[in-house]
Amino acid sequence: xxxxxxxxIIALLALILxxxxxxxxxxxxxxxxxxxxxxxxxxxxxxTSDLIGEGLKAAMLLPGPIxxxxxxxxxxxxxxxxxxxxxxxxxxxxSVDPADYENVLRTYAQExxxxxxxxxxxxxxxxxxxxxxxxxxxxxxxxxxxxxxxxISGMNLSSHDVGFLSGALMAQMPDVDKIGMVSGAEIPPLxxxxxxxxxxxxxxxxEVEIANVYTDARADMAACKEAAVALLDSGSDILSxxxxxxxxxxISAAADAGKYFVGNSSDWSSVDPETVLNSVITxxxxxxxxxxxxxxxxxxxxxxxxxxxxxxxxxxxEYGEHALEVIPEEVLSRxxxxxxxxxxxxxxxxxxxxxxxxx
Amino acid sequence: MLIELTGESALDTYKVLFEGAFxxxxxxxxxxxxxxxxLLTGLSYAFVxxxxxxxxxxxxxxxxxAACSAAVGIYGTFLPxxxxxxxxxxxxxxxGMIWGGIVGFFKERFGAxxxxxxxxxxxxxxxxxxxxxxxxxxDMSQTYPYSYRVATSAQLPRILTGTRLHAGLFVALLCLFFxxxxxxxxxxxxxxxxxxxxxxxxxxxxxxxxxxxxxxxAIGGGFAGLxxxxxxLGVQFRLFDNFSSGYGFDGIFAAILANLHPLGMIxxxxxxxxxxxxxxxxxxxxxVSSTLTSVVQSLVIILVLMRIFDRLPIWGKKxxxxxxxxxxxx
Numbered sequence: 134x135x136x137x138x139x140x141x142i143i144a145l146l147a148l149i150l151x152x153x154x155x156x157x158x159x160x161x162x163x164x165x166x167x168x169x170x171x172x173x174x175x176x177x178x179x180x181t182s183d184l185i186g187e188g189l190k191a192a193m194l195l196p197g198p199i200x201x202x203x204x205x206x207x208x209x210x211x212x213x214x215x216x217x218x219x220x221x222x223x224x225x226x227x228s229v230d231p232a233d234y235e236n237v238l239r240t241y242a243q244e245x246x247x248x249x250x251x252x253x254x255x256x257x258x259x260x261x262x263x264x265x266x267x268x269x270x271x272x273x274x275x276x277x278x279x280x281x282x283x284x285i286s287g288m289n290l291s292s293h294d295v296g297f298l299s300g301a302l303m304a305q306m307p308d309v310d311k312i313g314m315v316s317g318a319e320i321p322p323l324x325x326x327x328x329x330x331x332x333x334x335x336x337x338x339x340e341v342e343i344a345n346v347y348t349d350a351r352a353d354m355a356a357c358k359e360a361a362v363a364l365l366d367s368g369s370d371i372l373s374x375x376x377x378x379x380x381x382x383x384i385s386a387a388a389d390a391g392k393y394f395v396g397n398s399s400d401w402s403s404v405d406p407e408t409v410l411n412s413v414i415t416x417x418x419x420x421x422x423x424x425x426x427x428x429x430x431x432x433x434x435x436x437x438x439x440x441x442x443x444x445x446x447x448x449x450x451e452y453g454e455h456a457l458e459v460i461p462e463e464v465l466s467r468x469x470x471x472x473x474x475x476x477x478x479x480x481x482x483x484x485x486x487x488x489x490x491x492x
Numbered sequence: 493m494l495i496e497l498t499g500e501s502a503l504d505t506y507k508v509l510f511e512g513a514f515x516x517x518x519x520x521x522x523x524x525x526x527x528x529x530x531l532l533t534g535l536s537y538a539f540v541x542x543x544x545x546x547x548x549x550x551x552x553x554x555x556x557x558a559a560c561s562a563a564v565g566i567y568g569t570f571l572p573x574x575x576x577x578x579x580x581x582x583x584x585x586x587x588g589m590i591w592g593g594i595v596g597f598f599k600e601r602f603g604a605x606x607x608x609x610x611x612x613x614x615x616x617x618x619x620x621x622x623x624x625x626x627x628x629x630x631d632m633s634q635t636y637p638y639s640y641r642v643a644t645s646a647q648l649p650r651i652l653t654g655t656r657l658h659a660g661l662f663v664a665l666l667c668l669f670f671x672x673x674x675x676x677x678x679x680x681x682x683x684x685x686x687x688x689x690x691x692x693x694x695x696x697x698x699x700x701x702x703x704x705x706x707x708x709x710a711i712g713g714g715f716a717g718l719x720x721x722x723x724x725l726g727v728q729f730r731l732f733d734n735f736s737s738g739y740g741f742d743g744i745f746a747a748i749l750a751n752l753h754p755l756g757m758i759x760x761x762x763x764x765x766x767x768x769x770x771x772x773x774x775x776x777x778x779x780v781s782s783t784l785t786s787v788v789q790s791l792v793i794i795l796v797l798m799r800i801f802d803r804l805p806i807w808g809k810k811x812x813x814x815x816x817x818x819x820x821x822x
Contacts, residue, residue, distance in 0.1 A: 192776075198782070198783075199781075224776065224777070224779070225775075226772070226775045226776050226782070227775070227781065227782050228782045229772075230737045231728065231732065231735055232723065232727055232728060232735065232737065233772055235656060236518075236522050236656070236769070236772065237772065237776055239518065240518070240773065240776050240777075241776065243518070244776075244777070254636065255636050
């Protein structure tokens with residue numbers, strides 16, 4: 134009896150499940166014209182003048198989901214931008230397993246994609262292998278500081294620039310003699326943000342002291358708050374951090390002590406608009422667009438590219454209402470001058486960093 | 493229908509799934525690579541299931557096997573040529589064996605429920621590997637926590653040029669062959685089967701039930717460990733966090749679906765491997781998102797599970813399954 138019921142249930146389920154995809158197929162007949170009209174509609178109002186990517190195909194491999202805020206999401210936005218602004222034909226694979234890197238890269242190359250973005254340094258080893266086999270395909274690897282000097286470009290955001298902007302702002306705030314920094318893990322990009330911050334502060338005032346604490350990659354909010362409190366106790370007047378997810382801990386420590394905070398990588402003002410003065414944004418999307426533009430023009434070189442303030446990939450957000458109240462007028466205008474000087478090549482951040490005294 | 497909602501053609505998507513799995517030299521090899529690991533983790537389940545135990549620890553055994561074979565592959569460079577590869581493979585087997593053996597030991601000595609212990613051991617194994625790649629085995633030249641690269645002498649040779657298909661396929665088939673011969677033609681295999689079918693009866697007949705259960709757990713673990721070795725020595729060449737993506741669990745499905753039948757397991761492993769690879773190709777070649785791809789894969793699994801396999805005469809040996817169920821409800 135029991136088994137009989139089971140069988141009927143299974144049969145029913147099977148029926149439903151076969152019908153589901155079949156129903157999909159039936160709709161298929163009527164739907165295409167609908168979807169195609171939608172596509173042409175979105176294509177039509179594109180006012181962009183030079184669709185230099187016409188006829189080119191770009192693909193992107195992402196280590197995580199396209200829906201995140203800090204890393205994969207912005208890169209995917211960039212991919213969408215090169216589709217709409219440069220007329221590239223695009224495709225992407227998200228949350229790719231390490232076991233599948235080689236397979237996905239090779240498939241894209243075989244499918245005739247001209248430019249393949251691999252969003253993360255972890256792809257570099259595999260890309261180097263696959264790039265050998267496909268000399269006519271171009272690869273752009275995020276955070277790659279070395280390439281094969283043939284058909285791989287490195288696509289980096291200038292961490293020095295990120296640090297420089299925040300350092301310059303923090304050093305100018307009234308009554309700031311000592312800047313407290315809660316660094317994430319001691320890995321190259323984060324060390325570079327710290328160096329940039331020192332350079333930025335030193336550019337304003339060589340006398341400003343900087344205290345730094347390294348946490349590790351898994352530092353949570355509690356651990357970061359602890360580090361931040363220690364920095365405040367030792368006399369820091371303003372805080373920043375590169376600890377990513379631990380940042381709210383640092384912000385909350387600053388808020389408790391009535392001090393300010395300057396963030397980076399994403400907009401932290403939503404955590405506490407009273408405490409967060411501003412955040413330096415690192416925009417992977419612009420880096421993607423820059424790379425694709427160079428490629429379409431035939432100017433892309435197999436070197437590690439830096440995308441910074443000059444390239445429009447690193448910038449401060451608009452200052453919030455509260456920030457505008459507490460930041461003195463002259464600081465704001467000096468920041469504008471600094472940014473203009475950087476863009477005009479009057480300030481070269483790499484030189485400023487190189488001029489720093491040894492720690 | 494879900495796919496239609498996203499504006500892609502469902503029929504095309506399934507076509508891409510199928511082609512991505514089986515059409516073309518490259519796709520087929522990728523599928524076979526995945527299948528051979530699924531076959532081994534499936535064997536890990538099947539071998540143990542024959543003595544009436546349930547081993548869901550294949551994932552953990554795979555991790556430990558991978559760690560052991562990576563260790564030998566990286567640091568055992570003093571071994572000459574082919575010996576290095578064999579030692580690395582053996583290390584994988586032994587690693588899995590130890591991990592499975594621990595579960596077997598608890599079962600034998602304290603009667604601990606092997607479902608729970610084997611499941612828990614998975615988490616321990618994954619974290620052990622995480623520790624290894626963050627601390628002692630970490631390649632300092634890498635930003636990410638990777639181990640050093642396995643020496644070339646310990647890498648499985650590729651058997652089809654232009655693809656990643658490696659000799660691990662033969663290793664997996666060899667293990668399957670052993671499984672088949674063992675349970676079909678050897679007396680100790682027969683004993684294990686008797687234990688699996690009726691434990692009390694076996695005890696009455698004077699078999700050492702506990703010893704046999706321990707041995708089965710250890711050997712089953714060894715198979716899964718070998719699967720981990722294949723992944724490291726044939727595909728990844730480095731050990732790192734979460735490298736497996738659920739091979740251990742998919743292998744269990746493959747084994748159950750085939751009703752533990754050796755030939756059936758080849759087929760189900762290939763189907764599951766194909767689904768993995770085909771699913772990936774859906775992402776690459778269409779604009780269907782990865783989560784929806786997983787839904788499609790799971791749907792296909794359910795369909796395959798219900799519609800085809802139950803009706804084929806080879807797998808129609810439902811009575812063994814049902815008698816198991818009956819006994820448990822007694």
